[in-house]
Every structure is written in structure tokens, then in C-alpha cells.
Amino acid sequence: MDGDETPEEQLEIGDSSQVPHFDDNVELKSVFNFSLNQRIMEGCVVSAILEPRGVETIVAVSMTNKVIIKDVESPLNITETIRCIAAAPIGDGYDCIVIGTDASVICYDVHNNLTVFRNDVPDGVNCFAYGKLGDLEEAIYCGGNCCIWGFDKTGANTYWTVTGDQVTTMCLSDYDGDGETELVIGSPDFEIRVFKNDLMRAELMETDEITSLAHVTNGCFAYSLNNGTIGTYVMKERQWRIKSKSNVSKIFNIEEQGLMVVVWKQGKVDLRFAHNGEVLSRDSVPTPVASATCSRNAEDATITVVCLDGKAKTFKVQKATSGAVDKTQQMIREFGQKKHNLMMELSNYEQEEQMTEAEKAGDFRIPADTEVGVMFIVNCEVQLLSLRVEATHNIPIRGVLIFAEGLFEGESYIWIPPNEHQSRSAIDIPLVIDKDSTNDLHTKVFLGHVDSNKLMVMENTRILPLFCRFTPLKAEYSKFFIMPTGFIKFDINTRAAKLSEWVSESFTIDASLLDMFDEPEGEFKFMGLRPKHEKSLMFKITQSDKTFTIYHDDIETMGALVQSYASFFQIQHMECVANFPDVFKEAEEILEELEPMTEVRDRLTAELQERQAAVKEILIRAEDSIAIDDIPDARKFYIRLKANDAAARQAAQLRWNNQERCVKSLRRLNKIIENCSRLRVGEPGRQIVVTCRAAISEDNKQIVTKVLQYGASSQ
């Protein structure tokens, strides 16, 4: 099995000083196999108790868009396209199946054959989480495109908020260990966001798309990324992570024993310690995995892994029978490896001692006090930020290796001179940064003379500031400053005394320029660097009315600026006046067209239904004709069927196009609301979301842009 051979790389590991001791003498044991006899859709497998006093059974979604229940003959038939499935214990002692489709959430009670509720979610549902969030009642949380919905067990909408991107995975976990659960969501924009009730609590930047999240213990949750990384966060900090070439399908935890089970898409199944990721036992299934589920019948947990071809294998966690022996073997091997490395190093030193001076000189040694400087420099002429690597004593640089997560394509950047005689002692590496995020740049610089066969490696770490895309405008380059039209204006908080501290942390700036930011009044201009070099930035502090104005055109960056500013000065609550004419105009346009669009959709749906009814009727009539051997008439009916079918298809296409546009607009509107909410800090930001939601559902659209502009308290 090739999945088993995939090398793993331990990226970081937390200090394990106070880790409780867990029994490591456990293993995964394959219990039995069965088959669902259908191809299964990826990610759509749950286990649920479907009848009172029943046992947990497997519920999956087939590729043919049917819900399959294990050991039940006929599948459930859902007319819309299924995207995800979950089980929620809202029946009377049993679970109901919750089905997320591209247009609605359906909660279905299998035992009584009744739809508990069916709610429209216009842009579809991608994932579910069921449970108690903060001080809210238990509910089903549905992650959609840029928004999250919550429905209670009667189907009433109890929760709604917006987020920065599509929600691909969610879990309810106590993120900060305060005894209340938070909603942790993962998005394709590399971010894990944590919501406490409906207020965003934290944003955790990761290095790739988040593929799954799982609650582990109080204050701890596990995550996995598209690039094969898995890891855990404990009390807001990342505890460990491990990278592998394969992709994670699902993570479960077995809390009592401090274990977690990781199921990989390629078929690998690992049992690991939750506190350090150490693998205790592995097993595998022969074909690619669709998803897996964990059921807890009578004390011990069983894990059922369902493959894409419908085959399923069940594992149990039990006391190891041969685990101890394996462990010793592995340890011996590790020590053997270590010994070998040390011996190599020793022999190097011995060799050194035996060498003569002449030999040493021929080696092109570099002086012992050679240093390598790594700094950020800005080339104003081309508006480009670069990383300058410079070696003293004119030692040529033979190669630079920069490791920075998510900054470069493929994580690291390698610079090698095109031809070794062109190596210089100073080089500039351009940094074209798309995102506003702090990043650690780990550089390894290889030094050595051209003819030398040994290179010296110098390591260095630099922190890339959050807003390194901006640099203070110098007078001679004022042509690059384009006055932005968008701005926000807020009152200066007494805490924010020294602006220079924030500026020095968040921007690449010369220390000599810092002092000017502490002046009580003034305008501070920044120019943008590539790739968004046409977007300039300006701070304006007015002492007369004690306001701080930030001019910038990109609303997302503005949001990041505000959040960074607030968190630096620990401001919990900040309202502002925003002015982004383009964005507000767009929002208004969307609101304008939304209503006619839903109306048209209704009409188109009715038309489609009518056409479909005609098709069905003709089909029956044709069958009738065949049954009485009236072939000429049957032929006529089939010709008519063809025409009607074409008409029905056309109607369906029309409706689909309309729907697509409608969903797109909705997504954009959600995004705008989210962006505007991020221009405020704390409660005012939350209020904007709530007020906009209320205004839209109450058809009170005029106030939406006003709220976005002046905040929720403005009305």
C-alpha cells in the first residue's frame, strides 16, 4: 500500500512537559468488512441511530444522489443535488438525517417517514455541525458560501452570520478553554475562523485550504490541510503538526484515551496520540476512502471507513497484542540512525585535524567572522519589495533557500545563480505578496567560493510584517501616490497613544522615520507595492475632533488594518464611518436586482414544471399506444415527446442560469457585509451583520447601505 510508505515530516511539536500519561499499548484492529454495493460520494458518510432503541447504522450518499442506509433495501430519494449529510439527535430518542443540498436543508425522520423541516438556503450547504454553541440552544449549523446558518430542531432559523469565504468544514469545540463551545470553521482561503456566538473571535492563518476540523478535547481541536498537514491547536496555540504527502479524509478523537484516529484519502488509517501526533498503530483499506465515521456502541468506539467503491471496513481500538515489540524495534532503529550520523560528524572532525595548512588554503575557506545580512528593501522606482541577502567579506552566495509558509508557490523559494561564476555577494529576491499576513521567512544562505567544494550554510529568520505591501511615500516618488476614494474615520481611542509602535510592527519602515508617527496631527502617506501597486494608503490624524482617518481603496485590506490596529492597542469596541462608494453601490445594485430575480425564478420554475408535466403525459400516452399495438400513433407521440423534452430542457437551462446569477449576487452581498463588519471591532461589527440580516429579511432594503456606511447604531 503506497499510502503507508508516504514519508511524514514533523514540522513542529509543543513542549510535552505536562502531558498526562496515556496508555500507549493500544492498536487498531480490523473487525469486519461489508459493502454498500454503491459508489459513495466523497465526504458523505455518517453513522446514526435511526429508530428508538436502535443501534448505530451507516448512512451514506451514493454517486447517484441517493441516500443509502446500511442493510435497508431501497435508498431515499432526494430531488435536489446532495452536498453533505449529517445526523442530529432531534428525534424522540433517535437521530434524524440532515441533508444539505445545493438549495436547501432537509431534516428527515427515517423512523416515521416524515420531513421534519425543509428550509431554503439559497446558495447551498457545504457542511454541518450539530451541537450547542456558546449560550445558544442546540442547533444544526450549516456552512454555506460566505455565511453560516443555524436551525433549531423545529427548523426555525436561530443563527446567521457572514464569513470571509466559503465554509468547507466546521466543528464545535471549546477553542479557548473557557467552558463554552465555539464554532470553528475552515475555508479555502487558508483561514480557520473561530466564532463565539455570532462574533468572530479569532482568525488562524494556515498554509493551505482547510479540509477538515475535529474537536479533540476541551480547549483543543485538530485540523487538516489540503497539502497533507495535520495538527492540533491547544488553547489558541498550535501544539503540533505533521506533514505528509497524502490527504486527510477525516479525523476523530477518542477523548478518554487521549487518542485520535486519522483516516487518509489514500486508504491509510492511523491511531495517534492527540497531544503529540505520535503514531501508535496503523492499518489500511485497499481502495481510496470516501469518508469514515465513528460510532460509540457500548463503551468502545468503532471506526467504519467507507471507500469510494462502497466497500467498508470497521476497526476497533483495543489493547495491543504485539504493539510493545514493534516499539522496541523502532527505537533500536532510530538509535542506530542517530549513531550513524554522529559517527559521520566525528569522522569529519578527524579528517580536519589531519589536513595540512596548504590543503586548507586550497579549500577556499571563508573567514570565520563572515556574516550574512538579510533585510527588506524597497525599490521605489518599480514599486517592488525585495529581500536583500548580503554576505560580508565579498563571499559569493551560491544559493538561497527561503522557507515561508503560503508565501511562495510550493512553500519554499530557491535561488541559484544561473551560472556559478555569476554568483555575487549580494542579491535581491523580489517578494510579491498577495495577502496581508505576518509570515516567518526562514532563509538558508549557501556561501562558498566558486571553486570550493564545500559550502557554508547560514541560517536566518526574519518576520515579514503584516502590511509589508506598503512603504512610506518619499517626496520624489509622489507620482506613485494615487489619492484613494475610500476611507474610514473613527475616534482615537486613548489607548492608542503611540501610533509608531503599531506602525513599526506592521509595516516595513526605517526606524528613523518612526518618530513622525507620534506627532499629534498630520497626514502620513504610503505607496503600494506590487502586486497591488496602484492602491495607496494614507493615515490622517486630526487633533481638532480627535479622529483618525484611513484612506485606502481595498476594503479587505482596510478590514485587516482595522483589526490589526485594534488588536495591537487592545481595543475591544470600535465604531467607524466608512466610505466605499463602489462597494456600497454594488450592494445597492444587488439588493435592487435580488427581488426581481427571485420572482423570475419562481416563474421559471413554474414554467419548467408545466413543461415537465407535458413530457410525462406524452410518455404515458406513447406507452399506451404501444400497449395497444398502435405503432403509427406511438411514433407521433414520440416525436412530440422529443419536441417537448427539448422545450423542458431549455426551460431548465434558463432557470439554472438565473439561479446561478442569483447565488453569485447573494455570495457577493454576504461578502460585502462581512467586509464592512470587519471595519468595526467587537460588538458594532456583530451588530452590522445582525441588522443587515434583519433588514434584508424584512424587506427594508433602503437601510442596508446606510448601516454598512455608518454602523448599526446609526438608525
Place this chain on the structure above:
Amino acid sequence: MSLSPLRMLQVCNSSLWQPELLDVSFVFLDPSFDSFLKMADGPVIEFTGFMKAFRLFRENRLSEAEVVCTNLLRKNPLDQATWALKMQCLSDSTFVDELDNEDMGLAETFLEQNVIATSARPGTSFQRPKTTAKGMNPIMRPSTNAGRPLSGVVRPQTSFKAGSMDQAVRTARTAKTARAVSSTSARNMRLGTASMAAGADGEFVNLARLNIDKYAADPQVNRQLFEYVFYYVNDIRVAHQIAGTASKSASFEDYYWKNQLAKCYLRLGMLNDAEKQLNSSLNQRKLIESFALLAKVQNRMDQPVAALKTYAQGLESFNEDVTMLTGIARVQEALGEYDLSVDMYKRVLDVQSNNIEAIACVATTHFYDGKPEIALRYYRRILQMGVSSAELFMNIGLCCFAAQQFDFAVSSILRAQSTMTEDVAADIWYNIGQVMIDVGELEYAARAYSIALTHDPDHSESLVNLGILKHRDGKIDESRAMFSSAIAKNPLMFEGNYNLALVCLAQGRYHEAKNLIGKALEAFPDHEHCKRMYENMKPLYESV
């Protein structure tokens, strides 16, 4: 051999039902006007113009009212009041209560995919009633053509899906047993007759040229316009558009329009949308109609448990409401829970003691429960209420016969025979045949069955029983032919399959016999003899 049992005739509920009675037009009620009429007891006041049309409409003389309206409109085509009144007249003349309008065509039954669970737990789906319930015994209680146990009244929705579409298409459909190809086509037929009656001027309102958005938003005429389009013109798409626009112009706060939208969605087969509208309407205002429609939608989705819940909610708001109680009783009956169903019908009778459906259903259940005397008293009660139809007399005759009151039985059956109409003749002759067999007159019985078959060549029960008589006379091939044609007419019939299986077995056609017993067991899973035969045949197969 298994004889088909006595068949109680289903009392035709709809013959009692007059569409005019249901017409709700008290919107225009004007009490002062009535008192004015009473005071003037001198010469008859001659009304003219709009007032005349309005009075005629109030007196339910719809066609006369319409003529007056037409004349008025000819003089002044822009008179909106007259226009609306004429539309009201036209739609009232073709008004069908949407609650009772449940005929599902073949297309809807077999080609629609609104049902989530195709084989839900028995007792939670109409497709799989409880087979253990004692009512589901086809020997004790005969079944209808669609494979449902016989109920007390003729009512829509008793034809549920059974078997495959292929089978349904091949099953004989005559003008009498007709199941429309689709519900739209059935209504389109009605549409043709309705517009023909409208007169030579062509269509009254040209929908293609009407500014629908303008009139649909006008609260003065939009209801009349909607009903006209919905009931009379039957253009559901336009009706949906009117209701949508009207609902919007009432800022989504008028439960009436939500219900109308739901009706449109129901007709279009968009059950989920219908459910949504009804729920929203119920949130706004609880109405019996909304509850009943919602339950109907849920029944269409084959979720009887949900429908029962809805009815129960309806009962909470409207204590002991007949519509709700009847609904529960019907659903329970369809699920095979006869005891619960009869209990509900009894509750209906507590509230409304002249409810024909309830009386007939209770009577039927009692009859097949082996209590013909009690059933007789219920049927007499219907007779007392002034209903006298051939079906009723026949049922009374059968009850008397089963209760050994032969003198009454003969006179009632004679009465039924003399008043019968073509559509029930076959059933009546069939039952006469049954009575003849019971008194030992096999010759006459065979004759009665033959007469039944001349009235309705598709009467499968007569075919089966005639087949048994032929078999008795030693005419094996003839009886085989009878049984097979009975199966062809009604593939779900237990007796036909079982009897033919017996014949096949006697002739040594084991394979055919096995298949037939399989089908018979499908119709009646608990039949001991069938099971034993099946078990006996198994070793034969396994040894081959």
C-alpha cells in the same frame, strides 16, 4: 378455491355534494338591502343593470347573472365591477373544492419523484400499509381495483401506486374505471366543455393580452381574476403568476394568497413549495383550509405520519373539526388501522351526526367485521336522511341477507335492481350472484355473473367466481381462461392468482403455479394455505 367475497357498494359521496353550497360569496352581503326587500311587499321590484346581475348571482342563478353581465359589458367594456362579477359567475360554475380534487393521473403516480422513502417502515407510508392489521385480509374484506381494501365511500386518492408503470399502463382502463393519464389532461377535458358553454364570443378574457401584473396587484379584482384563471381557464402558470404578484403587492402578509399559491404549486406538482407557502400561511393565521391543504400535500409526498401531525395541530386550533377528523380517519384507513379509523369516524358522528362518509365507513367496517346487524342500522340511518340510491339499497339488502333477514333482503335487492344505473349494475349483479351461491342456486349465480360481465366486461370478481363455477362443472380450460382474464384485468387480485395457481398445480404446471402463488402472497402475505403450498414447492425446485 377462494371465492371473491361479498362486495359492499361504495356509497358515492360526491352525489350529495353540490358545488353551489360551498360557494363563499358573503363578501358582498348587504343586510340593509335585504330588509329593504322585505319592506316592499307590494309589486315585485324589477332590478336592472348591475344590481340585477348581483341579485341573480346571490341567488346562485349563475348563468342568468352571467348573461346580464355580458350585456352590461357590451355597453361598457371598462366596467370593472361587472367584469369581476362575470368572472366570479364563470369560476363559480366550474368550482371544485381543491381539497377534494385529488385525482392523480398515471403520470403523476409513476413519474414523479417527490417521495423520499420508496419503501418506508410499514405503517408510515401509503405504499406499505400495515400488513398485520386485521383489516388487510382480502378474503374478509375485498379490495378495489387498485389493490386497496374497500372503503365505505367512493373518494379520491384511493388509487395509490401499486406495481410498476408498465403494469398500470397495461391494466384495462375503460371509461368507467378510467384513471386519467395525468391530472392536467383530466382537467383540460373539463376546460374544453367549460369554455364551450361560455358562448360564441370566444374567450371572455384574453390572458395572453391581459396586463396581468396590473390587475393582479389590484385588490379589487385580483381574487376574481385568480379564481377565473384557476378554476375556469385552468391556466395554472398564469394563475401562479397572478397569485405571486398579488401576494407581493399585499407585502407577503395575506394568508389568502399564500394558500392560492400553494394550490397552484400543488397542481404543478411542486410539493415542497406548496408546503412552504402553507406553513407560512399557518404562521400568519390558522385556517382549517390551510391545515387540510398542508396535510394533503404531505399525503402526496407519502408522509402520512406528517399529515396526521398536521391534522392533530389543526384539531388543537379547531376543536373537533369535521374536516380534520375525517382527514385523520381517511389516513388511518389507508394505513390499514381500521380501529383507529372507525374511532375517528365515530368522533365525526358525535359532532356531525349526518356525515354520510362517516356513517358509510363505520357501516362497512362493521359489516366486514362480521356484525351485519349493526352495519344495517347505520345504512338505515343514511336512508332516513333522505338518500336513496341503488348502492344503498343493495348494501341494506346484503346486510339483511348476512343477518338472515331474507324477506327484507330480497325486497331491498329488488329495489336496488329497479333503481340501478349503468355504473353500478355490474356490482349489483355480482352481489346477486353471491347471494345465489349462498342459497345454493349455482345455475342462477352463474347467470348473474354473466349479466354482471355484460354490464362491465372488466369486472374481475365476477370473472373469478364464474371461473370457480365452471371449474366445478369440470370445464377446466374455460375456468383457466376466466382466471387468467381476471388477472389481466386486475393483477393485484388475490383470488384470481390463487385460484389459477391451484388449477396449474392440479395440471402439473409447477413453475406457473409458483409464480402465481408468489403474486397471491404479495396481495395477501398471511394466507396460510398459500404459504404452505409455497413451502411444499420449494423442495421440488431445490432438488432439480
